[in-house]
Amino acid sequence: MEQQVRYKVICPICKNNFDVAKSLFMEMGFNSGSCTCPQCKKYLHLECDEETKTMKAEDFSLYAERLRKEK
DSSP states (O other): OOOOOEEEEEOTTTOOEEEEEOOHHHHTTOOOEEEEOTTTOOEEEEEEETTTTEEEEEEHHHHHHHHHHHO
């Protein structure tokens, strides 16, 4: 079985560092994912930065608000 690449994440709420793998959606080419911070339990939106092998995280409610404004 192939080992998944892990990406570093820093929670923008509590500054906790943790690792995640790409979601199936991300593997299909869509640079959008989500997870819950294991420390503060905040729901986060993720975008992958392939150059630095990190995931940029933001509070999901802020992401949703930004999407509503773009319409």
